Amino acid sequence: MSTEQKTNNLPVAVALTGASGAVYGVRLLQCLSAAGAEVHVVLSDAARLVLKEEMNLISRDLADHSGIVIHKNGEIGACLASGSFVLRGTVICPCSSSSLGMIAQGVGETLIARMGAVALKERWPFVLVPRESPYSTPLLENMKLLSLYGATILPASPSFYRQPQTIEDLVDSVVDRVMVKLGYEAILPDWQGLDHSSKK
Numbered sequence: 001m002s003t004e005q006k007t008n009n010l011p012v013a014v015a016l017t018g019a020s021g022a023v024y025g026v027r028l029l030q031c032l033s034a035a036g037a038e039v040h041v042v043l044s045d046a047a048r049l050v051l052k053e054e055m056n057l058i059s060r061d062l063a064d065h066s067g068i069v070i071h072k073n074g075e076i077g078a079c080l081a082s083g084s085f086v087l088r089g090t091v092i093c094p095c096s097s098s099s100l101g102m103i104a105q106g107v108g109e110t111l112i113a114r115m116g117a118v119a120l121k122e123r124w125p126f127v128l129v130p131r132e133s134p135y136s137t138p139l140l141e142n143m144k145l146l147s148l149y150g151a152t153i154l155p156a157s158p159s160f161y162r163q164p165q166t167i168e169d170l171v172d173s174v175v176d177r178v179m180v181k182l183g184y185e186a187i188l189p190d191w192q193g194l195d196h197s198s199k200k
């Protein structure tokens with residue numbers, strides 16, 4: 001098996017935290033599962049609240065897709081707490097300002113924060129999807145730090161140039177970018193530029 005094939009078969013870690021936009025995390029899990037990935041998922045307590053409030057779902061519902069393993073955030077002995085459990089990448093989606101700050105400052109008390117610390121030390125693809133408005137100066141500083149440390153700050157900022165018709169289209173415009181960052185096929189068709197769309 002080539003190194004590329006080995007990397008493509010590695011599991012992915014996804015944390016959902018208590019920022020608004022649980023739908024981004026849920027859709028990401030659907031797409032990863034559809035791509036055949038083994039996905040290790042952790043939800044913070046606040047993420048569980050937001051998931052219920054925004055989507056009327058509980059964490060167990062997320063395991064309905066194949067390949068999904070759910071861990072508790074307090075489970076600091078889980079495989080995800082060690083860099084010896086090699087991953088294709090780590091994603092925090094949606095990412096609260098609080099979790100982002102903890103990871104930027106190197107605090108690893110919860111499994112989610114530890115996942116972030118491990119992703120930084122192992123230097124594998126690490127994508128954080130913050131959702132906040134407006135951004136505070138500490139949040140901006142923490143995002144800058146993480147970017148300098150090699151992580152990708154991929155804000156939950158949907159795009160409109162593909163003329164989205166539904167909320168799902170908007171969500172996919174963010175999730176598509178996360179999938180591509182992890183080295184998966186895009187979930188949206190290639191964008192051919194404004195010239196092309198004006199000729200339609």
Ligand SMILES: Cc1cc2nc3c(=O)[nH]c(=O)nc-3n(C[C@H](O)[C@H](O)[C@H](O)COP(=O)(O)O)c2cc1C
Nearest residue numbers: 017018019020044046047050096097098099131132
């Ligand atoms: C309904 C709801 C929406 C929230 N939206 C956001 C948000 O968009 N961004 C954010 O950073 N925090 C948001 N919060 C606050 C976080 O949930 C809170 O800071 C929490 O302590 C984060 O913990 P966690 O990082 O462990 O998930 C929201 C909380 C609730 C209840």
